[in-house]
Amino acid sequence: MKMENLTVSPIQKFSKTLPLPGDKSISHRAAMLGAIAKGKTEIRNFLVAEDCLHTVKAFQKMGVETSFQGKDQLTIKGRGLHGLKRPGGPIYLGNSGTSMRLLLGILAGQPFSATVTGDPSLSQRPMRRVVFPLEKMGAAIEGKGGEHFAPLTIRGGVLKGIRYHLPVPSAQVKSAILLAGLYAEGITSVIESSKTRDHTERMLQHFGKKLAVRGLTVSLKGNGELEGSRVAVPGDISSAAFFIVLASALEGSKLIVHNVGVNPTRIGFIRVLKRMGADITLIPKKESREKGEPEGDIEVRGRNLKGTTVLASEIPGLIDELPILMVAGACAKGKTQFQQASELRVKETDRIYSMVTNLRKMGVSIWNESDDVIIDGGKPFHGSTLQSYKDHRTAMSLAVAGRLAQKGKTLIRDVACIRTSFPDFINLI
Ligand code: S3P
Numbered sequence: 001m002k003m004e005n006l007t008v009s010p011i012q013k014f015s016k017t018l019p020l021p022g023d024k025s026i027s028h029r030a031a032m033l034g035a036i037a038k039g040k041t042e043i044r045n046f047l048v049a050e051d052c053l054h055t056v057k058a059f060q061k062m063g064v065e066t067s068f069q070g071k072d073q074l075t076i077k078g079r080g081l082h083g084l085k086r087p088g089g090p091i092y093l094g095n096s097g098t099s100m101r102l103l104l105g106i107l108a109g110q111p112f113s114a115t116v117t118g119d120p121s122l123s124q125r126p127m128r129r130v131v132f133p134l135e136k137m138g139a140a141i142e143g144k145g146g147e148h149f150a151p152l153t154i155r156g157g158v159l160k161g162i163r164y165h166l167p168v169p170s171a172q173v174k175s176a177i178l179l180a181g182l183y184a185e186g187i188t189s190v191i192e193s194s195k196t197r198d199h200t201e202r203m204l205q206h207f208g209k210k211l212a213v214r215g216l217t218v219s220l221k222g223n224g225e226l227e228g229s230r231v232a233v234p235g236d237i238s239s240a241a242f243f244i245v246l247a248s249a250l251e252g253s254k255l256i257v258h259n260v261g262v263n264p265t266r267i268g269f270i271r272v273l274k275r276m277g278a279d280i281t282l283i284p285k286k287e288s289r290e291k292g293e294p295e296g297d298i299e300v301r302g303r304n305l306k307g308t309t310v311l312a313s314e315i316p317g318l319i320d321e322l323p324i325l326m327v328a329g330a331c332a333k334g335k336t337q338f339q340q341a342s343e344l345r346v347k348e349t350d351r352i353y354s355m356v357t358n359l360r361k362m363g364v365s366i367w368n369e370s371d372d373v374i375i376d377g378g379k380p381f382h383g384s385t386l387q388s389y390k391d392h393r394t395a396m397s398l399a400v401a402g403r404l405a406q407k408g409k410t411l412i413r414d415v416a417c418i419r420t421s422f423p424d425f426i427n428l429i
Contacts, residue, residue, distance in 0.1 A: 006395070006415045006426060008402035010383070013252035013302060018243050018428070020235035022047040022072065023261045024421050025171070026293060028055050028098050029203040030231040031066075032179070034076035035059040036084065036106060037207050039228030046074040046233055050420045051096035058103055061087040062114075078228045081182060086112035090151065093118045095348060095390075095420045098172055100150060101130045102200075105176030108139035109183025110156035117151040121348050121390060127152060130176045133164050137180050137188075161186035161222055168343065169316040171196035171265075174218070178204065184222040192216040196316045197265040199293070206231065206292040234261035234295040238320045239422045241269055242429075244300050245324045246400045248278040249331040253302035259285075262296040268317030269325055270298075276305040276332050307334035307377055315341055323397040326355045326373060330364040331404055333378030342371040348417070349391035358386045358398055362405060383408030392417045399429045 027047040032055060034041030046052065048071065056066055056074070063085035065077040084106075093099040093116055100116055104127075107114050117123070123144070131147040138159040143152035161184040164177055174190045178200055181188025193216070201211055201218055207226040212219045240257045247255035262282060270280055279301040287294055305328060310318070315338075318325065322344055329336030344351040352368050359366045361384040365376040383405045388395035395415045402410025418425050 003414050004416045006399055006412045008399050008410050008429060010405045010407060011250070011403050013250045014247070015254045017256045017258070018240060019424070020240055020257055020260055021049065021422060021424065022233035023236040024049065024051060024238070025098065025197060025199050026203070026233050026261065027052045028102060029175070029199050030233060031055050031059065031074065031076065032102060032106065033203055033207045033226055034078055034228060035064045036081050037078035037226035037228045038080045039078055041076045041078055041228040042230045043074040043076070044072070044232045046072050047236065047421075048072050049423050050094055051099060054092070054094045054096050055099045055103070058091045058093065058099060061091055081225055084110055087114050090115040090117045093122060095119050095122055095417065097122060097125055097348070100127070101172035101176050102179060104130050104134060104141070104152065104154055105179030107154045108134045108137060108156050108180040109159055113153060113155040115151055115153045123150045125149070126346050129168060129170060129173050133162065133173070133177050134180055136162050136164070137184055139180070159184035159222070161188040163189040163191070165191045166193065169194045169196050171200070175200035178218065178220060181220050181222055182209070187219055187221055189217055189219040194313055194316045195265055197263065199263070202292045234293050235259050236422070237261050237266050239425070240298065241321045241324050242396045242400050242425070244270070244280065244298065245273070245328045246403055247300040247302050248273055248280065249305055249328060249404055250302040251304065253300070255300040257298045259295055260298055262294050264294075265317060268314055269321035272308060272310055272314070272318060272325060273328060275308045276328060277303065278305060279303050305332035307332045307336040307375070309336070310338045312340035315343065319343060320393060323351050323355050323393045324400060326359065326366065326375065327397050327401045327404065329375035329377050330359055330366065330381060330401065331377060336375045336377055338373040340371050341373060345371070347391065347393070349389040349394060351391065351394060354387070354389045354391055354394040355397065358394070359401065361386060362401060362410070380406040382406060383410040385411045386413065388412055388414045388417055390414055390417045392420045392422065396422065396425055403429065
């Protein structure tokens with residue numbers, strides 16, 4: 001296959017209203033719950049990108065009928081909690097960690113065995129973090145390197161509820177356990193040490209499931225069907241983040257984003273950008289019944305940024321925005337530091353390595369001390385030839401960096417990965 005590259009040149013300023021695709025995390029969850037609910041689910045503004053389409057195909061393989069109306073409205077004929085069919089062969093999930101980890105939770109409750117596989121990146125991502133609690137609940141899982149990596153074969157069975165303290169802050173692990181908990185006898189509780197995105201909890205409630213959320217503990221009782229629903233997916237704040245940083249760092253720019261998800265567990269990066277001096281206004285909207293998620297409009301005006309420290313405790317609330325915040329750090333005067341970002345090492349690529357290596361090539365003074373990333377920003381940097389390492393968020397962050405450079409073209413190699421989450425990004429940038 002021919003490698004796709006992207007070339008961008010520096011710009012001075014811009015003014016734009018950003019059209020935004022549906023949220024990736026929420027689209028995955030809507031499709032999954034729609035498939036195991038009873039009755040019809042209609043999802044508007046579903047993210048039509050490779051990762052979410054892998055989730056849809058996985059359920060098609062298990063007998064779920066789905067159809068698209070128009071560009072991004074997805075209808076799912078739910079088969080109920082116990083209606084999935086044994087898949088005819090391995091379920092391929094591409095690059096999508098969310099598909100694999102959450103699906104394992106659902107497969108844990110099925111009376112058949114199934115194998116999940118992925119691309120080379122997904123096959124190297126840690127799965128032990130979901131395998132361990134699911135085995136404690138009663139599933140049997142075998143993988144490459146014991147139970148650590150995909151391909152994984154899971155034999156579901158009779159599950160029992162557990163009370164589980166998450167050893168790493170991960171919404172994917174929390175969600176896998178809660179989804180398995182739907183099939184388990186008794187109560188399943190997940191206890192977090194810091195709050196991660198709560199889309200699964202919200203979506204479960206949207207499909208009629210009762211949950212108890214007390215502080216950092218989420219509990220649910222197994223069995224009892226979910227009811228098919230109508231879901232309107234808000235715009236993806238993580239995709240908007242690339243353009244929010246671009247506008248924030250270019251004096252005189254103006255950006256407007258309508259109907260974007262502003263769930264408090266996802267907007268940590270806006271708090272950080274404001275601390276850096278960014279001019280960002282969030283105009284909340286009334287939460288509608290079809291959404292179950294807070295939504296709003298965002299207005300950004302460009303001005304000079306200054307450095308800040310991002311504490312370890314803030315990381316779960318901005319995990320996917322760390323690469324683009326490093327680009328903001330490159331533009332901000334003074335020192336910006338990200339503390340203990342070790343989870344970046346196990347994303348689609350090692351994002352500490354990918355961002356430090358590429359931004360250094362552009363002349364940015366950036367380095368890491370173990371899992372901390374430090375930037376001495378606000379100095380001119382230039383275009384260069386860069387590598388995406390097949391990671392969508394690295395590729396898109398570098399494209400923004402190329403736009404923010406003071407001189408020279410930037411060429412980013414291997415950008416097909418952008419289609420996993422934001423197919424229209426290349427046109428928009
Ligand atoms: C996601 C959770 C996060 C995030 C990923 C999507 C989700 O992963 O990085 O892009 O939808 O639950 P972790 O749970 O591994 O932190």
